[in-house]
Amino acid sequence: MSADTERGNVREWMSDVDLRWVKRKNRLFHIALVGASLFGVVMLALLIADVILDTLIGVVVFEIDIGTFLTRAGSSDWANAGFLGAMIGSAWLLVFTLFFSFFLGVGTAVYLEEYAPDTRTTRLIEANLTNLAGVPSVVYGLLALGVFVNAMRLGPILIAGALALALLVTPIVIVASQEALRAVPDGMRNGSLATGATQWQTVRGVVLPSAMPGIVTGTILALARAIGETAPLLMVGTVWGMRHYPGPFDRFGAMPTQIYEWAFLPEIELQYLAAMGIAVLMTILLAMYGVAFFVRNRYERSY
């Protein structure tokens, strides 16, 4: 059998070709892609390392007591200053932000996905929601200042801060919930409707339970964003030098605003208090991401 065909010699096609340059480009592109995807991870690792280092310096060099730091409210005296007041403020903010944004966000998503007719108006609303999810947070802070603090005369209390954060994260909750609802196959809706269920029975009995893992994951990620936000809370008006444990109707501060305050002030010791605050905040954030990751992997299923 000859290797010669009318298109040339078969062996030459396969062996006598110089593909080195093409392959080198292939490898370079591969390396570039890996590098790009590693960039974020490396930056996060550097950030974590820096925070840990600063925390250690704070503990070792400046003898900041971690016990005191985690169990006391703020103080003008840095040696007695703690983070607990800010943590409680953040916890309340989290609870009320969740309360304000979850039902509103999920309800809006259910309406848009399950009930709203596919009209120009609906599409306009959806496009606007996507845009709202990208509005800078300080804008929501100004809106909350104008509407809740001043016009509604709530004053600069914690609830007003939670409303500002809810404004910020509701569009994110809506978009995440819409995606979760869209992932529920239409076959299930049809199966339910054809069994004589009403639209609401279908939503409550079949669609929402199937979409809930995705909705919960999206909501946790949105709250993780809210808990790290500083600008909207500053706009609403947080307390500087907070020395109390804030309740829902008190003037308040939160973890990021306390960190901002310490980092803003000139004393070197306060820089290390700020670093320890960041360590606490990042630990909580990573824990929230972990929960979201767990919920997604454990409960979400494909059909």
Add this chain to the structure above:
Amino acid sequence: MASNTTNDTESLISTEVSVDRTHDQPASPETVVEATDIDVYYGDEQALDGIDIEIPERQVTAIIGPSGCGKSTFLRCVNRMNDQIDACRVSGELDFHDKNVYDDDVDPVALRRKIGMVFQKPNPFPKSIRDNVAYGLNVQGKTEGVDERVERALRGAALWDEVGDQLDSSGLDLSGGQQQRLCIARAIAPDPEVLLMDEPTSALDPVAASKVEDLIDELVEEYTVIIVTHNMQQAARISDKTAVFLTGGELVEFDDTATIFEDPADERVEDYITGKFG
């Protein structure tokens, strides 16, 4: 060529169809569903064109035809599932027990409680087997004797022997064929009168498909079955009446299955059945 075609038809009939199947019916069974001049449009596109058909009680009526001929569209008219599609418009009269289901005073939810439906792709809910079967009972507020009804429906769907001891496991963990029979159990649990089946075996392997076919044979003792299929052998095997839809959403011929397969009146039906197109 023409004689060839005839031979093909005859061989199809002799090997695949025991044509004189009967369900011990009275000579002229009552009509349950009667369509008169049904037109359906999706936007500007016409999907069904002047359908007239009378579906007899407790028989299997098969609807066959090439892809896109409107067979599923017709099925979805009967239980008004087409209402779910925004752009869909239906005109004409579709009577269920002499009452036009498109009258203003008919609630489609109530209608669907009398007309069950099984879909092409098995669509069990992400719930336990028991909750899947009991779903219709729950939404219809039939809270008495749920366990007995679930068992009866699973037996009726020939699934009880396989899953009777694992009612709490997820319906999604069953095989495709079992899932489809689970969906049949879900459809018959609230005891509807009519069962609509939209290509119920096309996503199943041959063994699972033949189980579902056997099941249809038993279901028709209690229910009126309307089945859409693009498998002509299946239509010949399991149906008493056959309706042939052709492209353009037209009902070309509707008659006893034996007549359709042995001696169709319309040449296009003969061409379709002998595989000249489709």
